[in-house]
Amino acid sequence: MFRTHTCGELNLQSAGQEVTLSGWVQRIRDKGGLIWIDLRDRYGITQLMMEEGTSNPAVIAKAKELGREFVIQAKGLVIERISKNLKIPTGEIEIKVVEIKILNKSILPPFTIEDNTDGGEELRMKYRYLDLRRTPVRRNLELRHRMAIETRNYLDKQNFIEIETPVLIKSTPEGARDFVVPSRMNPGEFYALPQSPQTFKQLLMVAGYDRYYQIVKCFRDEDLRADRQPEFTQIDCEMAFVEQNDILETFEGLTKYLFSTIKGMNFPEPFPRMTYADAMKFYGSDKPDIRFGMKFVELTEIAKGKNFKVFDDAEIVVGICVPACADYTRKQLDELTEFVKKPQIGSKGLVYVKFNFDGTIKSSVDKFFDEADLKNWASKFDAKPGDLMLILSGNETPTLKALNEVRLEMGKRLGLRNPDTFAPLWVVDFPLLEWDEETKRFYAMHHPFTSPKPEDIGQLETNPGLVRANAYDLVINGVEIGGGSIRIFNKELQKRMFTILGFTDELAQAQFGFLMNAFEFGAPPHGGIAFGFDRFCALFGGSDSIRDYIAFPKNNSGRDVMIDSPATISDEQLKELNLKITFEPPKK
Amino acid sequence: MFRTHTCGELNLQSAGQEVTLSGWVQRIRDKGGLIWIDLRDRYGITQLMMEEGTSNPAVIAKAKELGREFVIQAKGLVIERISKNLKIPTGEIEIKVVEIKILNKSILPPFTIEDNTDGGEELRMKYRYLDLRRTPVRRNLELRHRMAIETRNYLDKQNFIEIETPVLIKSTPEGARDFVVPSRMNPGEFYALPQSPQTFKQLLMVAGYDRYYQIVKCFRDEDLRADRQPEFTQIDCEMAFVEQNDILETFEGLTKYLFSTIKGMNFPEPFPRMTYADAMKFYGSDKPDIRFGMKFVELTEIAKGKNFKVFDDAEIVVGICVPACADYTRKQLDELTEFVKKPQIGSKGLVYVKFNFDGTIKSSVDKFFDEADLKNWASKFDAKPGDLMLILSGNETPTLKALNEVRLEMGKRLGLRNPDTFAPLWVVDFPLLEWDEETKRFYAMHHPFTSPKPEDIGQLETNPGLVRANAYDLVINGVEIGGGSIRIFNKELQKRMFTILGFTDELAQAQFGFLMNAFEFGAPPHGGIAFGFDRFCALFGGSDSIRDYIAFPKNNSGRDVMIDSPATISDEQLKELNLKITFEPPKK
Secondary structure, eight states, X not given: OOOSSOTTSOOGGGTTOEEEEEEEEEEEEEEXXXXXXXXXXXXXXXXXXXXXXTSOHHHHHHHHHOOTTOEEEEEEEEEEOSSOOTTSTTTTEEEEEEEEEEEEOBOOOSSOOSSSOOOOHHHHHHTHXXXXXXXXXHHHHHHHHHHHHHHHHHHHHTTOEEOOOOSSBOOOSSSSOOOEEEOSSSTTOEEEOOSOOHHHHHHHHHTTOOXXXXXXXXXXXXXXXXXXXXXXXXXXXXXXXXXXXXXXXXHHHHHHHHHHHHHOOOOOSOOOEEXXXXXXXXXXXXXXXXXXXXXXXXXXXXXXXXSOHHHHTOSEEEEEEETTOTTOOHHHHHHHHHHHHSTTTOOSOOEEEEEOTTSOEEETTTTTOOHHHHHHHHHHHTOOTTOEEEEEEESHHHHHHHHHHHHHHHHHHTTOOOTTOXXXXXXXXXXXXXXXXXXXXXXXXXXXXXXXXXXXXXXXXXXXGGOBBSEEEEEXXXXXXXXXXXXXXXXXXXXXXXXXXXXXXXXXXXXXXXHHHHTTBTOOOEEEEEEEHHHHHHHHHTOSOGGGGSSSOOOTTSOBTTTTBSBOOOHHHHHHTTEEEOOOOOOO | OOOSSOXXXXXXXXXXXXXXXXXXXXXXXXXXXXXXXXXEETTEEEEEXXXXXXXXXXXXXXXXXXXXXXXXXXXXXXXXXXXXXXXXXXXXXXXXXXXXXXXXXXXXXXXXXXXXXXXXXXXXXXXXXXXXXXXXXXXXXXXXXXXXXXXXXXXXXXXXXXXXOOXXXXXXXXXXXXXXXXXXXXXXXXXXXXXXXXXHHHHHHHTTOOEEEEEEEEEOOOOOOTTOOSEEEEEEEEEESOOHHHHHHHHHHHHHHHHHHHHOOOOOSOOOEEEHHHHHHHHSSSSOOXXXXXXXXXXXXXXXXXXXXXXXXXXXXXXXXXXXXXXXXXXXXXXXXXXXXXXXXXXXXXXXXXEOTTSOEEETTTTTOOHHHHHXXXXXXXXXXXXXXXXXXXXXXXXXXXXXXXXXXXXXXXXOOOTXXXXXXXXXXXXXXXXXXXXXXXXXXXXXXXXXXXXXGXXXXXXXXXXXXXXXXXXXXXXXXXXXXXBOOOHHHHHHHHHHTTOOHHHHHHHHHHHHHHTTBTOOOEEEEEEEHHHHHHHHHTOSOGGGGSSSOXXXXXXXXXXXXXBOOOHHHHHHTTEEEOOOOOOO
């Protein structure tokens, strides 16, 4: 037996007990006559002590051999500490050690294993098993575990049944790129890894399972942006005999349950709902951060016709009112102008209007607009003395997007994006289709199985860009946490959808025939949602980075630097798979 | 709103209520003046009724349009039934329908959707979404869901933390064949899908997570035998600071908890433990079915030297005593002889001895052995009048294996292998290594990370075949449900192990360097186990076939015939992956 207790459970009640602990040496303090060792395991830290004179000299000698991260077993007596540490549950006691056994030594770790480490990202990834020892990282994974437990508790109680869908499926041409898996037993053919269990969960509804969920790995072979992973986890759900509102209420319930059980936060009011059109109009984003205001105000009509060519030529003039920033200096305003001119934002310039604290008004376009004009703007903005109005102009879509960035930047500067404040929001009524200029065709905004709103179906062929979908996203603090839709459950409508997306009947049948055929055998109305579990955990943990909430993440090139993967495989493996690599590695 | 209630919840208490139900038409009975419809959903069946004269003629007309598997919505009044069906919870009421709406039609299903269907395996797999509608299949998946819930409940309470390990990992040359995934971003390189999260769970122990579990998909590219799947699910567990007995007790606890919560069966006694050596000696198998006796009895010494050449030339003479089968006819005994001569069993012949009910004794080798000899055998077997002794001889290993098959066959014939009886057993002390004649080298019997028994480590190089491992299997009813081991946690021992397995230092470092390096930074003693979740579910469900417990299984060629996968991918995809297919499809 390696231990009688963990390093997190002994306290004054245990005083006088003989105990055996096992764990890692976190710290050693050797003060001449006295030696203390902080012994660490997942459950906590317990202080061991030895004393010259009263402790066995062999034990003291053994203690002097120890180094950081050694794994030891220690036997001893629980005694009350003289100088107590009330910050930790074990802080009132220590173990007077009678025996120490080294279970395994440790060489010097490449970075310190403390809450704040001196290890850089690269190094910590290579030695991820050491990084995982650090308390903040362990807390992240514990949070993730608790979120999974509570998600299952809620959904189980709501009669959802967890069903595993296959990982080896079929590649489809729509959407992002698939990872594929060559089949040895079926030469020349490939499986694909699922980007989501979409078609399978719909088939489960056709099969009468009524309420399905799964916490499931999904895969996407994308060029990785800062915070994407090639494999990620979804809380994937589907319900039959539901309308949009049933789904929103059920998963608003899940979200509130998680906030309450995990964070102790209650949201008595229903989450606000906003149409996609309003989200774009008032926030320039389909995932507005509504922790703070500064809604967009359009000035196009009142700002044109005053000989300011920039506005006169613009499709839209639109701005935000930043509270209590009228005292921004020249330098600060120049910084903001530089900010909007950055290529990723792409504005040509920024117009500002200061509604000074003394009631006067001052703008960067005083040449073109008199005080009455500016006061008129200010009243449109509902501005108060001391506010700063920031205005962009240009073509509608890019201007709204740029103003979204300005709004988020100002929110950040004003400390309005507190990670401990949570503002959930449903965004609804997404467009069904998105036009792509490059390929000159429509793409499904969510996916090809999303149902158009019944009242818009008549316009599917005549005005596809205007058709709205029964699709919705759950946005919290400007982050898309979940998204879903009511699905098409009728074969003919599904075929029309594929035609609009440019599929020939043959291709649609070859790729999705199994689903369309299933719709002929009594498919119920159904819909669902999927939550990005990694991101949900990161949000609850107060972090922007999903990587901190994944035990073994990959880097931006999709590499696991710890195990050094991907890697080459043997010629024999390639031959068995009937494959040849066409890539010529650059000569060294 | 599609429904106020499900089809499983209404009863006499609801009489008088106006309700709306949605579901599938299971059956229609039209008796002239009266029409009954059985409406089905996941939760049950509720009877709808309409009556010529009192029901709206439009509703009756609509009912006459319906066919099996139509999806409908029905409104009506809950009334008490005249002829009650007390077998189902809703059997005391029916719904007097006032409105029917067809939500979706169904064409005629290719097989009947009833408990016993007329659909063959192939057809049911192609239309798996219809097969899944059948109650016995749904019950299997519901059982699986409950087993997953209770497994998590138990392990969560025991302080295990569920941590997701990566699916895109690295191919290793040891063990079964990997599925691989070409990396587009790292040309010429591949990920592999995990055969188990083995190395990651060990790293989690090195990282201090103490108790890990995961219900996780694993992958193996094998030529599929009858009941194997290329993707399968494990309950994967690992613990730090444990000895073998700690693990056996913890997971015996899990198994008993599942038996108790899922099947209402209690096992007050500890599960028996048997060494691998005894399992082979007394049952000819490392997974004995101990629901019944008929332990092997060796006769080698007393059966030799009587001029029966078959025995005299044999390495071993060994048999079983089948209770109360002395009245087996010539024909039955011939059948058994045919059975042992089948190529998959491969015996040359079978010797029988009948200990007749009248106390006389009769054998197929009376020419060589007199009554005293045979009585001597009978006493070795502890045979009673009426028993039948069946004896095989030959080289030891194949003879023991063949006798195992005879024993199982006799158990089956005697009805001793009842799927509702459960006999769990720990098999322990497996050999560490297995000699392979073909490649003339040792292979790890479990895997290369399994720890030898400390007392046997000295013989690792000198007598590797005799070294025993701290490895164990949980066997229930002759099925291996789980297996695991105490792991090596010392870099030097792990290196020795790889050397014995024929790895060069370079290869060992390239493949498993990350693990061996991790052992240098304070690795704790650890061990674990993995349960075959699909098989565990099948065992609890009383079935031999894991396929019945998987929502979307693949067939013996690894194909999903429903979605028709694997399939070819586009030339563009191949080009992006830097791959060329070398296989030439046969010309048609």
